[in-house]
Every structure is written in C-alpha cells, then in structure tokens.
Amino acid sequence: MEEAAIEALLFVAGDEGLTLEEIASLLDISTQSAFAQLMSLQQMYASSKRGLMLLEAGEKYELATKKDFSEIVKKYASSPFATSLSQAALENLAIIAYKQPLTRLEIDEIRGVHSGASLQKLVLRGLIEEKGRMEAPGRPILYGTTQYFMDYFGLKTLSDLPDIKDLEQTDEEESEADLFFERFKGQFADSIEEEQEEL
Structure with missing residues (x-):
C-alpha cells in the first residue's frame, strides 16, 4: 500500500520530484521505511517491461520515461x-x-x-x-x-x-x-x- 502511495505521489509531483523526507512526512512513516519502499519501486521498474523508471536527481526522486522509449516520446511531442x-x-x-x-x-x-x-x-x-x-x-x-x-x-x-x-x-x-x-x-x-x- 505504501509503495503504491509513493508511486502516486511521485506521479503528481512530476518533474519537481520529492525528497525522501517529504515522502516520509506525507505518508507519516520513517525515512528508513520510505527509502525501502523507494528501492522496491526502483527494482520493480528496472526488472519489468514498463516504460517508466525511478530517477534520483540530487536529493529528489521522480518518475521518468526510460531511454528505450525516447523516440516514441519525441514522436508524441511533435505530433x-x-x-x-x-x-x-x-x-x-x-x-x-x-x-x-x-x-x-x-x-x-x-x-x-x-x-x-x-x-x-x-x-x-x-x-x-x-x-x-x-x-x-x-x-x-x-x-x-x-x-x-x-x-x-x-x-x-x-x-x-x-x-x-x-x-x-x-x-x-x-x-x-x-x-x-x-x-x-x-x-x-x-x-x-x-x-x-x-x-
């Protein structure tokens, strides 16, 4: 449940992303628990055939499209x-x-x-x-x-x-x-x- 909630939060946060502390605060859980859920999400995206990945940029986490789908994303942007x-x-x-x-x-x-x-x-x-x-x-x-x-x-x-x-x-x-x-x-x-x- 927490993993799905983190996924939802990262989706609505968009390219602004969220810090570990922000995620923990929003879900009222410890930063250790939030980090464990983030790592679980990261493994899930890495091992699946999904088009998204969990990106860590600086101190923030955000959802991003995988490089494998860059051409189709560019095609959409110009369509x-x-x-x-x-x-x-x-x-x-x-x-x-x-x-x-x-x-x-x-x-x-x-x-x-x-x-x-x-x-x-x-x-x-x-x-x-x-x-x-x-x-x-x-x-x-x-x-x-x-x-x-x-x-x-x-x-x-x-x-x-x-x-x-x-x-x-x-x-x-x-x-x-x-x-x-x-x-x-x-x-x-x-x-x-x-x-x-x-x-």
Whole structure:
C-alpha cells in the first residue's frame, strides 16, 4: 500500500520530484521505511517491461520515461496530439506570464488544481522555461515565459501584455485579454474550441 502511495505521489509531483523526507512526512512513516519502499519501486521498474523508471536527481526522486522509449516520446511531442493546448494549459500560461517567476506549487494554489501535466506541455511547446530555483526547502523550479512566447505574441517586453484589469471584465465586453487568448485559439484551435463548448 505504501509503495503504491509513493508511486502516486511521485506521479503528481512530476518533474519537481520529492525528497525522501517529504515522502516520509506525507505518508507519516520513517525515512528508513520510505527509502525501502523507494528501492522496491526502483527494482520493480528496472526488472519489468514498463516504460517508466525511478530517477534520483540530487536529493529528489521522480518518475521518468526510460531511454528505450525516447523516440516514441519525441514522436508524441511533435505530433498533432501534443500541439494543441487545453484551457487549463492556457490558464497556467496566463498566470505565469503575469506573475513570473513562480513555482508549480504557487500556480496550483492560484488555480486550486494540480498543474504539473500542463506545465510539462508548456515546456515542450517552448512557451515557458526554468528561470532558476527558489531559495526554499527542496529548491523548487521557478517558471517564466520564453522568447518564443514573446515573439509569438509580438511583445517587446512583458509590460506590453494586456492590462490585468481587462481580465476582470465581463464576457460581453471586448478587451485586450480577449485578443490575447484569440492568438492562442488561432494556433491551437481544435482543443480550445472543444474546451469552450463544454463551459
């Protein structure tokens, strides 16, 4: 049960990973027990035909795809299935654009939901990138927008973004923010239209 719980935690933590102490604290177990479960998971992934592996990076543990599947992962990243962005990804991008640099946990707090998968897609699309690490326990990644983001929206500086007050206008009002998101709809039309139809 604890092994499965650790697997679930590592999945939702994404590329941020978790330290041994964080895992032990979340599961209310000793670090020795958490380490034993991690080693068991590592052996299970290493000996099975699964596409994942347990990666230890610095003091953190995270799930990653095995090198054997790098080509199929690259194929997915460049396929039509990965070229469209969901409403959730757009919301994350807007938050990062206006409040950068900030961590995944800060984004999660603003949206009230887990944003790891959306952030990974934004990184793959070249719209956001790591801007450093926060000087805090675990040194979480700080995300910010890329030069590609600036070029795509025709921005010289971040001060050229639509006024944040426009984002608070009612749906009936036309605003710069509407135009801001229209630019995304032009490139990622299929998924955005489907998401908006559901709202």
